[in-house]
Amino acid sequence: MAESFGVQVLHGPNLNTLGVREPEIYGTTTLDEIDGMLRALGKEHGIDVQCFQSNHEGALIDRVQEARTWADAIVINPGGFTHTSVALRDALIASDLPVVEVHLSNVHAREAFRRHSYVSDIALGVICGFGATSYRLAFEAVRERLGA
Amino acid sequence: MAESFGVQVLHGPNLNTLGVREPEIYGTTTLDEIDGMLRALGKEHGIDVQCFQSNHEGALIDRVQEARTWADAIVINPGGFTHTSVALRDALIASDLPVVEVHLSNVHAREAFRRHSYVSDIALGVICGFGATSYRLAFEAVRERLGA
Amino acid sequence: MAESFGVQVLHGPNLNTLGVREPEIYGTTTLDEIDGMLRALGKEHGIDVQCFQSNHEGALIDRVQEARTWADAIVINPGGFTHTSVALRDALIASDLPVVEVHLSNVHAREAFRRHSYVSDIALGVICGFGATSYRLAFEAVRERLGA
Amino acid sequence: MAESFGVQVLHGPNLNTLGVREPEIYGTTTLDEIDGMLRALGKEHGIDVQCFQSNHEGALIDRVQEARTWADAIVINPGGFTHTSVALRDALIASDLPVVEVHLSNVHAREAFRRHSYVSDIALGVICGFGATSYRLAFEAVRERLGA
Amino acid sequence: MAESFGVQVLHGPNLNTLGVREPEIYGTTTLDEIDGMLRALGKEHGIDVQCFQSNHEGALIDRVQEARTWADAIVINPGGFTHTSVALRDALIASDLPVVEVHLSNVHAREAFRRHSYVSDIALGVICGFGATSYRLAFEAVRERLGA
Amino acid sequence: MAESFGVQVLHGPNLNTLGVREPEIYGTTTLDEIDGMLRALGKEHGIDVQCFQSNHEGALIDRVQEARTWADAIVINPGGFTHTSVALRDALIASDLPVVEVHLSNVHAREAFRRHSYVSDIALGVICGFGATSYRLAFEAVRERLGA
Amino acid sequence: MAESFGVQVLHGPNLNTLGVREPEIYGTTTLDEIDGMLRALGKEHGIDVQCFQSNHEGALIDRVQEARTWADAIVINPGGFTHTSVALRDALIASDLPVVEVHLSNVHAREAFRRHSYVSDIALGVICGFGATSYRLAFEAVRERLGA
Amino acid sequence: MAESFGVQVLHGPNLNTLGVREPEIYGTTTLDEIDGMLRALGKEHGIDVQCFQSNHEGALIDRVQEARTWADAIVINPGGFTHTSVALRDALIASDLPVVEVHLSNVHAREAFRRHSYVSDIALGVICGFGATSYRLAFEAVRERLGA
Amino acid sequence: MAESFGVQVLHGPNLNTLGVREPEIYGTTTLDEIDGMLRALGKEHGIDVQCFQSNHEGALIDRVQEARTWADAIVINPGGFTHTSVALRDALIASDLPVVEVHLSNVHAREAFRRHSYVSDIALGVICGFGATSYRLAFEAVRERLGA
Amino acid sequence: MAESFGVQVLHGPNLNTLGVREPEIYGTTTLDEIDGMLRALGKEHGIDVQCFQSNHEGALIDRVQEARTWADAIVINPGGFTHTSVALRDALIASDLPVVEVHLSNVHAREAFRRHSYVSDIALGVICGFGATSYRLAFEAVRERLGA
């Protein structure tokens, strides 16, 4: 099927260690497996899914700026930057793309500072707490939004 | 397909006016349509989906207590009670069932008091901002959780 | 005179005990007397005044939803729900009717928590501190607004 | 009719521009028209209504002190001083007169700092949100209080 | 022994599940057993003990209002309403009866929001943390107060 | 009856003036009378009750440390130290004994700072507001706990 | 005795009504009597005492600026401006004169907002709670400071 | 050059002492010198620059109201009123003119309360910290805005 | 002159080092010199002045309790206990004696936590910032109060 | 003209998209145009202006550290880092250079969190709200400061 839409999937700091890091919180699925799943889903629905992870706030911002030129939506798990990065927020606003915020764990059930997000109020919607499934649901939400 | 699981779907106050009330925020889909969609999805996957709406906090608590006897999960959009009902929170904790919190609108993008939820930190996960699709994603999350 | 407008008057919890409960704060007029006065005023100006009191938040919300179908304005003394009910607030917003918030006592001169209202910022206006007269002034404000 | 009561009406800073300043918030009625209406109402009920506006906090305090010698009540729209003047509050307390606080706009629906008033908790009652009608309702409340 | 005093015992939301719900926090005694114990104690000391549980805030308020006509004191475990119900507080104040607030668990050792009670400062006294014994101690306190 | 259990009763600062100091808040019973009552109750149930009052925080801590060697529970009215002493809290935690916190007056109905206690969240339970009866109820709670 | 020092005494808003206004808080001494006492004390110790009262913040600031040219110290009871006037604070700082802040009543025992002063931390010292005596003590403090 | 634009320059309380008052913070330039500089700049660019200083809040508000009739912009250093005057804010809003807020010192590097301004969020822009140069830059900003 | 009144002067922790400790804040006068001055003043006016210093909170409380039996007023510099001792506050309240709070330094001009006092709101008045003179002014205030 | 001074101009995250990103807030001028203008102004006044933009916090810190070796001042628009970067603040402090903080938009008129800046209190001054002109004014301020 021809790919007529593009989605940028962004993973913030420490998500590269997924499957190893604190499996009791984040599960044993690796980031590669998640990316593979998302790309497969994309292929199925004619959506070009590009995945990128970085521990560097600036690198993520660079990608958000580029997404503007080719993508129709952004799915982002900002990791620790969720709670601290106004710069990432500004980039997402400027991209003018619909943004879905994703978290593997239920951020509301952890340290108090995780309850605040610089992304949520500028996102289309937020999904958290379902492990790798959170990403799949985000893909669904984006697909529905794009009419793909 | 035989129904081997049960899911209680609960809608809080004012959700009965869905489709009429502030369509620019909540869309034009009615609650009956959402319930119909969820029951259909349930039938497809062998899940008995029971839906209930009330403007009465006590009536919702009664249902949560009953769910304990037959359901395997609760999907709840607590509406305005999200931000004010400790009693509903207590009922959900006591039910010992996995709970998915759902909101049609992105609560983070509205009044400041909507950012606090008495349900989120005791839920399995939270989904908000995708209109009627929020419910469908919640169903998916529950189905995956139940292995149905 | 033909009644060409409708006004729903709503009294929140504990207002049924008016005239008995803490007369040094609330005066000796009963709720029936207030309702009678409002209905008489309505008759005089061609306004159908319907009065309803409940200790049940859900019952008040039900009435607000119904008011949408016949009333042109709501006069409400939310009593204790003033400070705690987001659900009632949501119902009032959804009704799309002009709302006048009324209090018998001067809420600003009592416990600190009474200074916050979930209704005030979505109301047309607020009147408090004049005992039963507060309701009469609210009627006046509504009448002026409706051009009755 | 002989005037047996006196009421001092006080308008705080910027109210002299009424009818010109931000008509979408404050309406097109001028302060002179409001004062005229109040004096007419006073005449009708035997109440001597004196009106005074100033942008100077001290001038308003001077008038409050004088009111003690001839007036039976004060109707005040403290404007911006509502939120900042302890000195005006002190003068009102010291006057020992019943005070009705009035606002043209619904202060609860504007900036957060407008929710705090140094006058409300020492007033007899508060009326806000009904434009020029707010003053008329305040007059009614005072008249009832005075038994005029 | 002739019953010369009356005590209304009120249980708030979710207390009907006592003995089943989270026994590690609330113990295995059922509400019926507690009510039975309290009625037996009442009989012993000539006190008519009436017990009532509801998940509905309004139903509890109704009972508080009725208690005014026959009871000499109220023992109440407001459950989740402890922290959220101004309406229940208002009803208790209006009843003009001595109120003893009871909690099975030590509310101070749980979530931070449980530290605030809308009842404590208007109660005669507060007892928490002793499981079913909390109720027995409350009965003792009431009995002493009534001189029964 | 042989005394098989030991209970340390501790009274914080200013409680030695009981019966004299502010009788309208604390009643006319003296501390000696309370101690006598508790010792008598102890004798009746085979519990060795030792009472100690001090205005010195350090002296109270010393006693808590000693209690560890002979007592099975601590009943403490920390007086003013309730709100300020982390050191006393630490001693109570370290004693590893069940602690019942007692107050003569209803601390919730007084100055705001009295609502915070460094003891409550580490106590078994809290009783306040019943005057000297508070101590008797605390004894009951301890007795039940010890099975004495 | 030749007057070799100068002291500016400033009274803020509403102090002109002293002796009339709320005598149960402020006593029956008039401001003229206080000024007379201070001038007499000044004469006795060779200090030129100038007194000034105003309800106008700007008028007080003008006087503070002039004081710079002739006075050696300022005694000020800023009244309600204590809690709200940064401009007065700035004038006092700029005067480079030692300032003694005076209050008739004990500001700490009244409304919470009276606990904050924009003057205290830039003053030499503060005296409050002793009625007219507060001014005499302030004079003493200034005299000692000036070595007069 | 013909003057085709008008700019009202306003200086708040204590700025009349500029050059004398705390030169280590505010420099040695006097207010007259600043006004001269601004008038000269105005002449150069065809802008009628009117300067006014007052220690009286009301006098500044009066000028803001008048500016509406002849000026195209306001440059204001509200001095101490920056942090306390809602009335001045209201006047500036009502003037409907572009406002540039100016401070000689860097208000962010001083007392915490100076960080809050009632003017900043309704201003076109803010300039602080450059001494007399702050005014010149403000003039530049206004000139650019007016296209003068 | 016969001594007909008694005044207990209390110095809190670290005041025994006066004259040595931080002379730039507290001056070079020793506590003995202050006590001597106060006793001499007492002799002059027929007042028995007893002075006591302790670093022990409990020892100060003991003295406050004793003062009840012989003194007519208390002058207290609670030192560091000013900001932390509810127990001392309780003792002062219970003594039922007029209390004057004294500080050598201007507590408002130091660390933020020194702005809060547990004594001020229950004191007759407060004097701070005048070094040893603070005590002399306190003596004056007490003498006036006692009519000695 | 020989360049005798050096100024490092730093642009924080997302400023590279200027002219494209949210033109209704930031205008249509591109960053290259601003840099060109600043370099031209520099050439005119003998100031070597070096411009640098990055989305990477660390890259900006590196530049601040280098500036120490050649520049005489820093003009910085920290973008989103304004509100979150202590590290950038530390670098600016350590550079020991005068810093002018610049913002295109009026940060005071946007989200509440934009009111806090980690740079403002360590800067020479702050300019915000004038679009590209903000930079030109900052250049003026620096030039004046350097005497260039």
Added chain:
Amino acid sequence: MAESFGVQVLHGPNLNTLGVREPEIYGTTTLDEIDGMLRALGKEHGIDVQCFQSNHEGALIDRVQEARTWADAIVINPGGFTHTSVALRDALIASDLPVVEVHLSNVHAREAFRRHSYVSDIALGVICGFGATSYRLAFEAVRERLGA
């Protein structure tokens, strides 16, 4: 080796129970063992190490005052007084000696109130979290500081 320096080691309340009290937090080493280790280290480096523990705030303050006469530094574990004692803070400031604050446990990982210390900001440095080793490191820090 001749002892040429003196160090006062102070242990606050409850540290006398070390090795017994909550070993999972504080380890099994006793205070005597720690004191022995410190004295041995002192002997080795010519430092007279004096150790003192008390549950009495006043006793610790007494020792701090004495230390001034013979010691060159203070190592203090203020225990529970860390968070509550301004008096101890004042004594340490007045001693004019370098102070090292020590904690056995990591205070940052426990209750929120343990994050605040009245000692830290006036100490030379702080060491926490290493059990008995914390004291040894503090000794090292002091030795280095003294050049012993």
Added chain:
Amino acid sequence: MAESFGVQVLHGPNLNTLGVREPEIYGTTTLDEIDGMLRALGKEHGIDVQCFQSNHEGALIDRVQEARTWADAIVINPGGFTHTSVALRDALIASDLPVVEVHLSNVHAREAFRRHSYVSDIALGVICGFGATSYRLAFEAVRERLGA
């Protein structure tokens, strides 16, 4: 001696300028000297000490992730990231290694925002205030922990 343990030493932003930057706060020792000292100490005790500094948050996170594969402990001075980086905190938690937090200066004695650390509560312990010695003490703490 064979190196049997590994320790990753991490220095956050701006620490590369050590010895130059603000020597009055941080001393004149350079980072190279500190690293040399730590490596020498490591060699002495059979510990492989690797040192790394970066101004880039992402680069530090990368190193923390690598440390997991070879190091037994982390010593980190997070510099400005201490107060702002949740991402670094997450990396440290995920590394599952004991972490010692180090600061050259006493962070408690500086700006208020430096009192909060995202690392402290997940660290083994914290050492601050002793300049370069802080690192040496941290090494000691790690060595003891590792038993090296």
